[in-house]
Amino acid sequence: MDEKEAISGHFRDDFLWGTATASYQIEGGWNEDGKSQSVWDKHAHTEGKIDDQTNGDIACDSYHKYKDDVQIMKNLKVNSYRLSLSWSRLLPTGDSSAPNAAGVAYYNKLIDNLLENNIKPCVTLYHWDLPQCLHENGGWQSDDIVEKFKEYANFCFNAFGDRVKLWITINEPHVNATLGYGLGHHAPGIMGRKYAVCFRRLDYLKNIYIPDPMNACYMVSRTMLLAHAAAWHEYDTNYRSKQNGMVSISLNSDWAEPKDASNPKDAAAAIEYLQCSLGWFANPIFGSGDFPVYMREHIAQKSKEEGLSKSRLPEFSEEEIKYIKGTYDFFGLNHYTTRLCEQLNEHNEMHKFHPDLDVILLPDPTWDRAGSLWLYIVPWGLRRLLKYISKTYGNPKIIITENGCSTKHDPNATSGLAVLEDTQRCNYLKSYINEALKAVVQDGVDLRGYFAWSLLDNFEWKAGYTERFGIHYVDFKDPERKRTPRKSAAVFREIIVENGFK
Template structure:
């Protein structure tokens, strides 16, 4: 542990940070630590043993120039063949749980329940069994961005038919794995799926329909989540006794000044990002955020649309969706500054025109390898308090948080990031009374980082992607995180 703290102090000096020392308070006894990965990013085996094609397989194969160095997830970390090594890594870290996702196409190659791929089922059963044998709780995400390609061929998430397709997939997963899985997440970061996949066209499947596509996508996803939740609640909870939620991501939005206009702009950004997907599920009133309903309806009318581009949730749908969670899941990495601006001119519809705010990041904030990810730990505390107050004090599990670099083993900047963010989280728990019960580091190991290929590394284990065996090596941050988990403490000696 002494070596670990030396590494942290070196990191502070290396970064030139002026922040005070990490908290010397202990995490509560019920606080749990985990790590996360996602199927497409680590599994590989893209066409092995009957797996079907998904949208990221299709996207990387047919539009390779959209990915750094034409990379794919065809092999990735090869976890499909090396999952027992992954379990050993998890056991070495001492994590309480492992958050991973199922590949829909590995279980249902066509996307439909007409064909179940037994080899895929066996893979996940073996992984889950190995985790439980080693005292590691599986936290399972049903959908982490990898829609079966046959379902994209009928329009993907903007098609409301996918509500039932997802519900049947969820029922299949609950049936197959529910006796051993007690924590389920339906979707990971639907904002990324909808905004970037169906609005801006920046990620798979690359559909560009901003101002329309992302709203139709969100409408389907929140209903699909609710249907899966009700299926679990009515058919499986009485015997399996598990929990279900959805993972929504947000960066903290800090007003650029004390002006009422900047404060309103920052709140609007939070509602357009986190609130859009969280409000119908977590908020006592349900429905999409009122600011979105009003602004999109107004701009749609001025643009000549007969109705709002934002689909309307009926009274029955609001009631059906509201409260479909057992705990709240939050992914967050960074902070943005927000300033009020005049509304964008009426013209072509678009999400950012509907939002109409100005965002930026302070140039003094420390950088990661990702242009969007700056080190702003105080933003995490503010975001946790906002979520707590906005959604009526739920139990919160932080399901992703992490830092990117070039993959070096002596990753002092990542140690610093974890220590500072965990300090802010602990302050939110102990000083503000926010009910955070879990923290999940992204990621267990370096992996395929979507459009950035293998350039950005988030892992606490290094993966040698030049080695056919995909050798894994623990980094300094892995050793640091291991000590944090073992002692529930960020420094050598904590106050009890």
């Protein structure tokens, strides 16, 4: 069968169909009702950090309009909704013994309203908005955060776990570590020295705290893995028997395809990329309990060449390896795009993606590009990635916790056909979901759910409001933040109703 040819078929009867959002991106109410500042509040309020000089102070105003959002979901026919909790709204001082009653009440009302409309909440504990007060005390760069995250998780399991049966501990730790603590594009805006050298940005270092040559992102990956494991064990020990839920983590990954499939060096580059991106967090949790062997050996060699006495990649103790290994109930996957890989050489060095990985990533120029510079539309990459995960990590239950397509927003546009007739996004959703169906029907992948990113246009991190992922258009010039369904909302609804494709 032609790889581009769509198939007919259906997903399992209990398949989760949902949309996904994140607290900082949609809630607004950034300083209301006792909420404290998060690292993203501070970052977005810092001049020059956001492309259009905006912030998430109001965003979609979902803090006040959550009932409207639930009705939109009901109209979509979704049976689940992935949301994230604002840590600084629930625990403004980071202290679980001093919760914010208004924050607890908000999430209780949202969860109850979802359930009243037969929509199951899927709750992410941490989607990048660390309380600023915790960051100032070391944050993810300190081992102290592991206990703080465990306390936070315990608080949330206790407060909401009687109704929430699907939990995600941390969203995309790879992205948070690299963009927040390596490249500095995301909060808290720390750039490692090797990143600055690699990207010719030494001038950027003047106002950035640099803990060492380039260790922050690796330090953060270690504490995030331990924090995830601590939350999973807390649930497994104290809540699973009475709440009967599932807990895991959401990992992002592009698919990596060799630029030249007949070239062994390109084939090796693709595997190396997957090991150092997806495998960075997947191997400790779903595999051996430790960072991938290639990653450990490669960074150790790089560190030695720099004259360092030990690797910049931290080591886990044997006890920590045992503690992290197997801390999952499903594999949460965020996937958007595919890249071609080749080995670094003197001709392509300027395209280098990562200073510790001798691999470059390039798109195929024939691929269609979405509204984000990084997002190329390659549906078959999702199927190949699902097969890879299934084969590499022992055929786990997989939930696609994010998948979606952006458009570049014209700030002068209105809610007319120009923004509502999103044909590219319609085709993206149909083709990617059909590739997921092929993975189930033809490859035996144990796929349990699919969450489209995103329910609404929202604050898209560094891009601000210049990129739109919503299947519903939001008019951010309107004080009421009017939501209008795009054509893609109807397309997604049709797939949900059919539970697949006719």
